[in-house]
Amino acid sequence: MSKKPPAKVFLCKTCGAQSQRWAGKCSECGDWNSIEEQVPGGGGRFEPSSSFKSTSSDRRYAEPVPVNRVEESKWNRLSTGFSELDLVLGGGIVPGSLLLVGGEPGVGKSTLVLEISRGLSGTGKVLYISGEESSSQIGMRAKRMGLDNENILLSSEIYAENISNMISEVKPSVVFIDSIQTIMKESLVNQAGSVTQLRESSQIFLETAKRTGIPIFLIGHITKDGSIAGPKALEHLVDTVLYFEGDRLNYYRILRAVKNRFGAVGNTAIFEMAPEGLKQVLDRHRLFIAPETEERSGSVLASVMEGSRAISVEVQALVAKSSFGQARRMAEGLDNRRVILLAAVIEKFLGIPLSESDIFSNLAGGLSIDEPSLDLAIAASIVSSFRDKPISRQIGFLGEVGLSGEVRSIGQITLRLKELQGIGITKVFLPYGNLKESEGLFPGIQLVGIRRLGDLEI
The missing domain is CATH 2.20.28 (Rubrerythrin, domain 2)
Incomplete structure (x- = not known):
């Protein structure tokens, strides 16, 4: 038959x-x-057998433990050599963890891996698996970065089972796999990068990391919409998800944690791309702000939260008479829909005719921020550019603007004000609802609480 x-x-x-x-x-x-x-033939959904019957004498599950009796695990975290990156990871690399690093082609993911390898090579062997580049190509990059260390081992293996056996035999302190889209499970006939291969290969590495206690970094490609290529199950499977961002024409790179089972989410590490490799940026107070003190119309200062820390930013706007039938609204680094909304609020409640003007808004330094606390700064920059009236570099703006023109309270106001104070700001417009909790804490700053957009003095 x-x-x-x-x-x-x-x-x-x-x-x-x-x-x-x-x-x-x-x-x-x-x-x-x-x-x-x-x-x-592999990677399908699990279907429990109908003949299986659980009995008290044949128990196949672990005994549940009350939450107040669970012992807290103590991890001896590994330092990456970058204090900023250690902070993003929650204090360092946790042994036995599986981490996923995503980024655009050419942003510097492989360079970042070599820099971390440099910092970890003193603790033991580092295994670098590259399915995209040959060992000679990686060696050339390492030579350019001045990296000469016998503890960094290179391999071009692409089969997940062989990599797992290699990890068990070599016993490195950390493993890098670049990239997960090039790795395949030998027993499957699907091509590398398919949903089944990604899921099954990642499962093998997860089991290997937990069994051996060796942390494994998976490097992943991202799609055109900015998400990591492959099924979302890949991000759910790993312990930590990091995004490496930055314009290839810009010197700065930002490493952001969007998932972390061993620390806070949202923290960032900023690196500068140099000919000899990546260097961490420790002083970020004036990183995204122009150093000159000249006052210009359409340029205002604000502060945003990146994880648990505040960063000073410069919001720029250009309002010009439209040469087309319909006015344009363009934003770089900001939410374009938010700029359109704020332009409508300004026109209605401040009486400024913007319907016949083009509005170009930008966040200086190549940052991309989508935070409502920038609303007041964006509105102030648009009004300043329209009236061609410069705003002092010693004035900051914080607050969310509602559809009826009200200025709403924002969170972490004390951290934002402390950041603005550090760059020399002496006057801050902020929501009236935040005024009470911040009064008296910053004697060197004049705090001006406003309830509505019409109270803004520009």
């Missing part, structure tokens, strides 16, 4: 949803053209 061929399986490469037929749009996540046919 002929064996029935296995049924076809279709998986969404974005969310990993499984279906029995192809469709142009995924019914789970809504993405178009993301469903691909997968070859059966």
